[in-house]
Amino acid sequence: MPASAKPAYVIHRPEYILDVEILKGHRFRLGLNEVQAVLVSRTAGICRFLWNLALEQRSLAWSWGRHSVGYNAQAGELADLKGYAPWIAEAPHHCLQQTLRDLDRAFQNFFAGRASYPTFRKKFARDSFRFPDPKQFVVDEAGERVKLPKLGWVSYCNGKGRHALKLAGKVKSITVSREGKHWFASILCEIERAAPKQVQAPAVGVDLGVAQAMTTSTGEVLAVLGMTRAEERRKARLQRSMARKRKGSKNQSKARTRLAEFQSRISRRRRDAIHKATTYLSKNHGRVVVEDLRVKNMTASAKGTLEAPGRNVKAKAGLNRAVLNVAFGEIRRQLEYKCRWYGSELVAVNPAYTSQRCSECGHTEAANRPSQAVFCCLKCGHAENADHNAAKNILKEGSRLHEPKVSGSARQRAIDGSHGRSAAGLAAKACGGKASAARRSRKPVA
Numbered sequence: 001m002p003a004s005a006k007p008a009y010v011i012h013r014p015e016y017i018l019d020v021e022i023l024k025g026h027r028f029r030l031g032l033n034e035v036q037a038v039l040v041s042r043t044a045g046i047c048r049f050l051w052n053l054a055l056e057q058r059s060l061a062w063s064w065g066r067h068s069v070g071y072n073a074q075a076g077e078l079a080d081l082k083g084y085a086p087w088i089a090e091a092p093h094h095c096l097q098q099t100l101r102d103l104d105r106a107f108q109n110f111f112a113g114r115a116s117y118p119t120f121r122k123k124f125a126r127d128s129f130r131f132p133d134p135k136q137f138v139v140d141e142a143g144e145r146v147k148l149p150k151l152g153w154v155s156y157c158n159g160k161g162r163h164a165l166k167l168a169g170k171v172k173s174i175t176v177s178r179e180g181k182h183w184f185a186s187i188l189c190e191i192e193r194a195a196p197k198q199v200q201a202p203a204v205g206v207d208l209g210v211a212q213a214m215t216t217s218t219g220e221v222l223a224v225l226g227m228t229r230a231e232e233r234r235k236a237r238l239q240r241s242m243a244r245k246r247k248g249s250k251n252q253s254k255a256r257t258r259l260a261e262f263q264s265r266i267s268r269r270r271r272d273a274i275h276k277a278t279t280y281l282s283k284n285h286g287r288v289v290v291e292d293l294r295v296k297n298m299t300a301s302a303k304g305t306l307e308a309p310g311r312n313v314k315a316k317a318g319l320n321r322a323v324l325n326v327a328f329g330e331i332r333r334q335l336e337y338k339c340r341w342y343g344s345e346l347v348a349v350n351p352a353y354t355s356q357r358c359s360e361c362g363h364t365e366a367a368n369r370p371s372q373a374v375f376c377c378l379k380c381g382h383a384e385n386a387d388h389n390a391a392k393n394i395l396k397e398g399s400r401l402h403e404p405k406v407s408g409s410a411r412q413r414a415i416d417g418s419h420g421r422s423a424a425g426l427a428a429k430a431c432g433g434k435a436s437a438a439r440r441s442r443k444p445v446a
């Protein structure tokens, strides 16, 4: 097995964090009146126009004169732009600035190699705009309404009783976005809280699969994502129906709404399933080990390197497009903040060969996995569900490459120096303690 460059790393380890500052978002459906609905739709349209215009300016400036245009330059030209096209002033100025900031961040992500080149925004796709300054809006929680610039008071629906969301901490920003035929407000709050106690429970490995969404090393299957065959057929039918309608007609707009509603129902269901699964994982396990499925790694693991060329590059690319980009990034994002929230450790390991290696004897061979669902070791004959086997490997990888643990208070004392003992000494002690415990628990090998 070729050595991987970065086999495992800890994304979050609770002992090192003393006070946690967490950004938590709450999403509410907005109840807009007719005037507000038009205004919100127009604002989103203006922000989309500005995004596309600013993106074009950046692209052209670079391709013509190798001149790079930054945020400050573009924001400075906003007033001039309003002179040429007065309708741009219909949108709140802060939202326009925020659009330019978002574009700037998209470019920074591109330059840093984290994302691909920013693309033009399309009508009806991911319409959104943000109010970044808390001075600009008022949240009336008791009245379940927010006051937004140019829109006035807008009511939102919150659940009743224990299902109602309670805002906590300092409100930072509000993002308004469209999903299906409804508009939503995401209210972002900054919460300060004491570091949670570390969850005292065994570690778990999680395999993110396509057929069965998440399989743990204990053999649990957590959530089924994506669409069923019937739903895929229904989606195709709705898409065909929309394509057949005359462009710009009322019927086309009705068909578009039907398709958007269907897609938003699917995505709501998926979001709910992911939330339940990630909460369960982070709340009940001391360490959660996942595959490192960052965008860059996904493509790299498929293409491979000169020394270790990848297989199934094309099939893998299709897979990436299908599922990974949508759900896996979201799972990772939720695990990151929930592990911080509940006090468990999140570890990412290189996913290479985890699905081909035998979790019993360690034999690695592609033929070990005759089908998507079955794993059967050619060396020792160990047979198991393939995802379960992979999850066990992921857990092993995370534990194997995990450095000896020093308890949070011991480490803090070492840093403070109040006990006059060195951190290395404490680490050695903790390591020795752990090793003897491991020796005690080791079972005789048959």
Ligand SMILES: [Zn+2]
Binding pocket: 358, 359, 360, 361, 362, 363, 377, 378, 379, 380, 381, 382
């Ligand atoms: Zn084996």
